[in-house]
Amino acid sequence: MTTTPIVLLHAFPLDHRMWEDVAADLPGTVLTPDLAVPAGDAPPSLEAAADRVADAIRAAGSGPAVVAGLSMGGYVALALVERHPGLVAALALVDTKSTADTPQAAAKRLQVAADVAAAGTVDPVRGMPDVLLGETTRTARPEVVERVTAWVGEQDPSRVAWAQRAMAARPDRTAVLQGFTGPVTVVVGDEDTITGVDEARHMAEASSQALLVVVPRVGHLSAVEDPAAVRTALVELAQRVSEAG
DSSP states (O other): OOOOOEEEOOOOTTTTGGHHHHHTTSSOEEEEEOOOSSSSSOOOHHHHHHHHHHHHHHHHHOOEEEEEETTTTHHHHHHHHHHHHGGEEEEEEEESSSSSOOOOHHHHHHHHHHHHHHTSSGGTTTTHHHHHSSSHHHOHHHHHHHHHHHHHSSSHHHHHHHHHHHHHTTTOOOHHHOOSSOEEEEEEETTOOOSHHHHHHHHHHOOOEEEEEEEETTSOHHHHHHHHHHHHHHHHHHHHHHHHH
């Protein structure tokens, strides 16, 4: 039996490495593209990132795929559904939301992007692990805090600024989720203070195909804080695709 490929889209301000522990034991083809700055002068947009993900799926000879996105990766996953629906068999929306930023949140993103560009370093976002990780992880698992802090510090400042500007410009894609007919799993850490359980419930209620998974004692980076729980959710989602086919 052919295994449905799985595509894992990372959070901000990280890269594909945040999925290493989840991907290690997943069956079949697993793609973990970096959502890099596009070449040329195109303005920052999650649509451009989604198009690059589509190219990666096609180049691998894969698809339609189970597409899982965490935080920014979830925004890109929904843009992928909108622009390339034939490539998405199922969606896992992990610690993310389908709604747009408020004007205040968008303005804050643009200010951070400007600060990073002016500094030429990632210093303005270096403290983000304090909010990305749940209280339990920060208190009891310093090695995870150190790992995520190192990843943030290794990012390209221009990529960080690009991502903030792209996220600030994204539209509300709740209607895209409502129109998606494949299986959906919404995953959220119960200590996630960035998107949180209310946003997760909003997405789960938007899709008649959705299951909600709340992971205890983890924050916004559930795939890093409890990779086994997220892996199980993805395997079960892929099984739903196989059963439907």
